[in-house]
Amino acid sequence: MSRSDQQSNGGETQLSRRKLLEFLSASPMLAPGAVAFVAGFLGGSSSALAQSYDVLRQAPVLDGDLIANPAQALNVFDFELVAKKVLPPAHYGYLASGVDGDETLKANRDGFEKIAIRARRLIDVRKIDTTVKIFGETWGSPIALAPISSQGAFHPEAEGAVARACKAKNHQMILSTVGSTSIEDVIKERGSPVWYMLYPTDDWAVTEALVKRAEKAGAPAIVLTVDRQGGRNTETLFRERRGDTRTCTDCHTPGFKNEVSRKPMFDDLDVSKVTNLYGTGMTWDYVKRLRGVVKGKLVLKGIVTQEDAKKALDYGVDALIVSNHGGRAEESLQSTIGVLPEIVGAVNGKVPVLIDGGFRRGTDVIKALALGATAVCVGRPYAWGLAAFGQPGVEMVLTIMQREFETIMRQVGATKIAEINGTSVSRV
Numbered sequence: 001m002s003r004s005d006q007q008s009n010g011g012e013t014q015l016s017r018r019k020l021l022e023f024l025s026a027s028p029m030l031a032p033g034a035v036a037f038v039a040g041f042l043g044g045s046s047s048a049l050a051q052s053y054d055v056l057r058q059a060p061v062l063d064g065d066l067i068a069n070p071a072q073a074l075n076v077f078d079f080e081l082v083a084k085k086v087l088p089p090a091h092y093g094y095l096a097s098g099v100d101g102d103e104t105l106k107a108n109r110d111g112f113e114k115i116a117i118r119a120r121r122l123i124d125v126r127k128i129d130t131t132v133k134i135f136g137e138t139w140g141s142p143i144a145l146a147p148i149s150s151q152g153a154f155h156p157e158a159e160g161a162v163a164r165a166c167k168a169k170n171h172q173m174i175l176s177t178v179g180s181t182s183i184e185d186v187i188k189e190r191g192s193p194v195w196y197m198l199y200p201t202d203d204w205a206v207t208e209a210l211v212k213r214a215e216k217a218g219a220p221a222i223v224l225t226v227d228r229q230g231g232r233n234t235e236t237l238f239r240e241r242r243g244d245t246r247t248c249t250d251c252h253t254p255g256f257k258n259e260v261s262r263k264p265m266f267d268d269l270d271v272s273k274v275t276n277l278y279g280t281g282m283t284w285d286y287v288k289r290l291r292g293v294v295k296g297k298l299v300l301k302g303i304v305t306q307e308d309a310k311k312a313l314d315y316g317v318d319a320l321i322v323s324n325h326g327g328r329a330e331e332s333l334q335s336t337i338g339v340l341p342e343i344v345g346a347v348n349g350k351v352p353v354l355i356d357g358g359f360r361r362g363t364d365v366i367k368a369l370a371l372g373a374t375a376v377c378v379g380r381p382y383a384w385g386l387a388a389f390g391q392p393g394v395e396m397v398l399t400i401m402q403r404e405f406e407t408i409m410r411q412v413g414a415t416k417i418a419e420i421n422g423t424s425v426s427r428v
């Protein structure tokens with residue numbers, strides 16, 4: 001199907017609906033009641049029928065493949081094309097890259113194709129509730145935003161725009177240690193506390209100061225990322241960078257100290273002893289030490305085996321995020337959705353299990369919840385939205401994913417998250 005044949009959510013929708021109703025009203029063949037019936041079918045969001053996608057939506061004819069505004073997007077992939085167009089090659093390469101041959105990046109997506117959804121019929125699903133409770137806080141949606149570093153590379157409003165979109169659409173987000181915006185500013189824009197993702201520096205004084213600052217700002221959870229210890233080969237980034245004619249050193253001054261000193265979370269900290277952010281040499285003792293410092297919840301991000309999941313429980317961790325860093329850590333060929341069941345089994349309901357990696361559709365989200373995840377995190381899609389259109393782009397990415405998720409919830413006959421379970425899916 002060509003893009004111009006596809007349906008859209010654009011302003012043209014209103015226009016075509018109005019034209020049809022004008023035409024019907026003028027028709028001597030139809031009684032006024034019939035016109036009202038058709039109007040009810042086309043409009044409003046209160047009826048069950050209106051939950052369906054409007055078949056009369058007109059797709060705007062696009063100039064090439066690119067959407068011109070968020071309302072034209074049919075799915076989150078539409079934002080990726082625009083992000084690629086507007087970003088400098090090196091920045092797009094940074095966002096897109098996996099490691100080595102990007103096979104694990106691909107495996108994350110392929111993993112969803114091995115799981116089918118079991119639709120249930122004749123259940124009244126006109127009203128559904130997508131809230132989830134995590135650490136005593138009610139989230140409007142099980143779809144949260146994964147930490148993504150350096151968002152100033154994608155849009156000048158960076159994490160601030162993302163936080164405002166999260167506020168508007170009622171999603172939780174996790175801020176990266178190496179974000180372009182401070183946690184104080186992000187919490188201000190979000191209007192409520194966000195989670196803080198911690199890269200473990202190799203200077204304990206700096207690490208401790210980061211934790212204290214995040215908790216003082218109100219972060220209820222510290223998310224320690226544990227999957228970057230081994231180093232990595234981001235080939236796609238390196239390849240894209242070849243096509244970038246700008247002088248990278250105009251912004252990226254060489255040297256670790258200069259790189260982190262551009263990040264607001266390191267303001268006023270002495271980073272002269274820090275040589276890396278990724279926890280080289282970090283062991284479970286480090287988790288123990290951190291547990292002793294973190295006053296709120298401690299979450300480990302990057303767990304992909306049941307052995308490590310069990311160990312995390314032994315060390316008093318409060319939640320896990322099953323993650324391979326979006327295929328940017330190790331080239332394992334293992335999807336995160338593929339390892340979710342073994343981790344859910346190992347945890348056995350003791351703590352929440354979140355997951356990220358390749359979530360692009362509402363159907364992906366429901367598969368993870370059916371396999372026992374408490375919530376999912378989305379990475380690149382919201383950064384595509386940010387790069388493409390700033391805050392409105394992020395908002396539309398969240399709107400689309402949430403809308404798709406609600407649609408598939410209805411199709412599996414779930415009126416609330418607790419009703420999504422193992423019977424909602426099967427193996428292909």
Ligand SMILES: Cc1cc2nc3c(=O)[nH]c(=O)nc-3n(C[C@H](O)[C@H](O)[C@H](O)COP(=O)(O)O)c2cc1C
Nearest residue numbers: 095146147148149176225325326356357358379380
């Ligand atoms: C450009 C980029 C930067 C990232 N920065 C961080 C980071 O600072 N800390 C972290 O824990 N994960 C980081 N991640 C990984 C994400 O948190 C998440 O695990 C991943 O993006 C999920 O996969 P997805 O992009 O396929 O949705 C980053 C991912 C990308 C694409």
